[in-house]
Each structure stands twice: as C-alpha cells, then as structure tokens.
Amino acid sequence: MRIGIIGCGNMGGAIATALVDAGKDEVFATDHTKAKVEATGAKYLSLDALLLQSEMLVLAVKPQVIPDLWETLHQASGKRWISLAAGIPLETLSAKLGTHEIVRFMPNIAAKAKASVTAVCPDREASMETKEEAMAIALSFGSAFELPEKQMAAFIGISGSGIAYCYEFLHAMALGGTREGIPYQKSMEIARDTLESTVALQKATGKNPIDLMTGVCSAGGTTIEGIAALAENSFDHAVIEAVTASAEKSKRM
DSSP states (O other), X not given: OEEEEEOOSHHHHHHHHHHHHHTSSEEEEEOSSHHHHHHHTOEEOOHHHHHHHOSEEXXXXXXXXXXXXXXXXXXXXXXEEEEOOTTOOHHHHHHHHTOSOEEEEEOOXXXXXXXXXXXXXXXXXXXXXXXXXXXXXXXXXXXXXXXXXXXXXXXXXXXXXXXXXXXXXXXXXXXXXXXXXXXXXXXXXXXXXXXXXXXXXXXXXXXXXXXXXXXXXXXXXXXHHHHHHHHHTTHHHHHHHHHHHHHHHHHHO
16 A cells, blocks of 8 residues: 655654554655655655555644645545544544545554554544554554544543653652662663553453452552552542543643
C-alpha cells in the first residue's frame, strides 16, 4: 500500500519511521522542512504529488493549520484517510474531504518508541478495508483500541494525557527512594523497572489489579503501610479526578 503522511512533526514523523522500519508499505511524506521527512526514511513529495500518488493519507498537521488546507485536500477524491487532528470530528472531516473513508487516530507520545496506545475511531460508513488498513497502521507503532467517537474524550483522559500522570507517579516513586537514601538516578531505574514488572504481571495473569495488589499485602507488613498512606492522601481520588479533568477539557476544545 502507498501511504502518504501530511506533516512530519513529532507524531507524523514517529508514524513514518515505524512504517518505513516495518518495510511492508511504500511511505511518502511531506513537510515544510524536507530534512524532517528524510530523517524518517520516507520518500519526500510535494503535497500535490503526495495526494496524487498515495492510497491512504495520514493527516498529521496541527489542527489550526488544517482549515487552510481543506480546499487542496478535498481534491484527493477516492482516497482513504487517517486523521490525527484532535478536536476535528468525523462529521467535519467527512464533509470537508468529501468521503466517509476516514478513521480518526488518537495516539500518545510513546509512538516515538513504537509503544503508543492509540484509539482508532472509524467513520460509521467506512469500508472494512479502510478499517483494517488503518488498524494495521496503528499497530505498527504500538497497541490499538477501536472506540466509538463519543469515547475519545475518555481515552484522552486515560492514555493521551494519562501517560503524563504515569510520568508524575514514576518521578514521585523515585523521589521517595531518594528520600530514603538511594540516589535519584538509581531510584528512578528501580521505579521504572518496577512499573514495567507490574504491567507485565497483570498482562500475563489477566487478573484484576486489586487481586494482585492484595496478594502483595502481607498481614502487618510493609506494603499495607504504603497502601494505607496512599489511601490517607486520596491517591485513587486524585487519579480519577485527573482522568475526568482531562476528558472534560478535551470536550470543550
């Protein structure tokens, strides 16, 4: 498949690199800065040439830039589209691009490490071929979850913005270790690997996190003291409120 990526910033560039590395598709890209395209390994084309030669088009420019491109993009009739533009719904994309062969993506910044968690939201009238090709692209740079558009805001709260909450937690864990005498860098490495081992065990067992957590809590032991401290400081409430605040903000944008 010939894939054309419009915009080679952080997210567009990460997707282009992942697709080139996968080696299964012919990847084109366009950007104001040609060097950004060349750094991904994709073939640089002008916007007009890219619209003409690509079968699947990935719209990866900033949302505020897109209104100036509608007229040009609309000329790419018969193409399939993936949009990374936050805040632009499928209804608008369909009207402006003149097609229902559109899928919205909401990746997170870990796309740079080919470890993004991406929401995949197809137009209700998109063909199965478009849906399958879009999902394959999403899986090339991480994991992917198909969701209805009405759940995109919740996804942003959990993953798009939620990755930052995890960084905050990781930093706080490392600071706790430093407070107890372990140098910050080593404490950070321990906290990072602990977080990775936590996720690995949950994925391997499929168990509810509460079941796994209570399995670690020995009666009168160290872990229950830490869990009690988290509860005393409203840890669960703070995380739930963070997800909700981010989701609500995305609805207003």
